[in-house]
Amino acid sequence: PPIQMSLENFDVGHGIGKGQFGNVFIAREKTSGYIVALKSLSIQELIKANAERQLRREVEIQANLRHPNILRLLGHFHDDESFVLILEYAAKGELYKQLVNSGRLKEEEASRYIAQLAEALSYIHKKHVIHRDIKPENLLIDLNDEIKIADFGWSVHTPSRRRKTFCGTLDYIPPEMVEGKEHDEKIDLWSLGVLCYELLTGTAPFEEPGNTATYKRIAKVEFTLPDHLSYDARDLINSLLQRDPKRRLPLKDVLKHPWIRKYKKTL
Numbered sequence: 001p002p003i004q005m006s007l008e009n010f011d012v013g014h015g016i017g018k019g020q021f022g023n024v025f026i027a028r029e030k031t032s033g034y035i036v037a038l039k040s041l042s043i044q045e046l047i048k049a050n051a052e053r054q055l056r057r058e059v060e061i062q063a064n065l066r067h068p069n070i071l072r073l074l075g076h077f078h079d080d081e082s083f084v085l086i087l088e089y090a091a092k093g094e095l096y097k098q099l100v101n102s103g104r105l106k107e108e109e110a111s112r113y114i115a116q117l118a119e120a121l122s123y124i125h126k127k128h129v130i131h132r133d134i135k136p137e138n139l140l141i142d143l144n145d146e147i148k149i150a151d152f153g154w155s156v157h158t159p160s161r162r163r164k165t166f167c168g169t170l171d172y173i174p175p176e177m178v179e180g181k182e183h184d185e186k187i188d189l190w191s192l193g194v195l196c197y198e199l200l201t202g203t204a205p206f207e208e209p210g211n212t213a214t215y216k217r218i219a220k221v222e223f224t225l226p227d228h229l230s231y232d233a234r235d236l237i238n239s240l241l242q243r244d245p246k247r248r249l250p251l252k253d254v255l256k257h258p259w260i261r262k263y264k265k266t267l
């Protein structure tokens with residue numbers, strides 16, 4: 001059984017991240033000296049937002065996943081105010097910040113991240129889990145520039161019809177979700193296409209100032225590819241941003257796609 005931890009086991013450092021319901025702090029486990037991230041969530045906020053079930057699901061799902069590109073959940077504990085998740089520390093922070101700082105990534109860098117994500121997604125899909133919230137804000141980078149999927153708060157077991165009240169960006173929602181239809185793990189393929197587009201251009205493909213306008217463009221799959229993109233990058237984005245989920249390129253073929261293979265460092 002996992003050892004019961006509490007805040008006393010850690011030297012807690014400064015805040016490193018913020019999100020819904022709480023903050024993340026860097027911390028060192030006193031006995032081992034191991035550096036972790038402590039994500040402290042306010043129980044009061046969770047109850048107010050009726051999000052305890054979502055948190056339980058996040059813990060249950062993330063605790064059972066073991067993959068180099070999925071942020072490890074090492075344990076959890078709570079006191080009467082907060083629920084604390086003990087998470088793997090990703091030393092280079094959020095991919096989102098890298099994107100904001102650099103505007104857009106080089107094709108080689110984006111290709112490596114997309115390849116790592118495709119590996120992680122095929123791993124969780126084999127476990128009948130869909131993430132449903134793949135976007136730069138939920139992706140972290142560790143010291144070796146490996147991408148880590150964080151925040152499984154919206155992940156569910158397939159298939160699911162859960163109407164999620166969207167909080168945050170709609171940019172990553174696929175047409176079938178915009179129309180409230182049944183959706184399955186192929187929504188993560190759509191999000192992978194949106195992410196690939198955003199990493200290479202610095203903006204989301206269906207970005208509009210208003211939500212209704214964004215919904216409209218998503219439903220019609222209305223996007224344009226800038227001229228600076230290579231032929232292979234265009235081809236991969238077009239094969240993922242398909243309206244019909246069945247026509248989206250399966251992950252095993254994403255990993256064999258020329259745009260992925262040409263940058264793969266032969267290990």
Ligand SMILES: CC[C@@H](NC(=O)c1cc2[nH]nc(NC(=O)c3ccc(N4CCN(C)CC4)cc3)c2s1)c1ccccc1
Pocket residue numbers: 016017018019020021022023024037039071087088089090091092093094137138139140150151
């Ligand atoms: C993905 C959101 C989610 N976050 C986590 O779970 C998070 C889990 C986790 N593990 N490691 C992290 N690392 C950082 O947040 C981080 C940020 C900036 C860093 N700097 C490196 C040096 N650089 C020069 C400046 C930036 C380094 C690490 C985070 S965030 C969340 C959800 C709800 C509430 C809070 C947080």
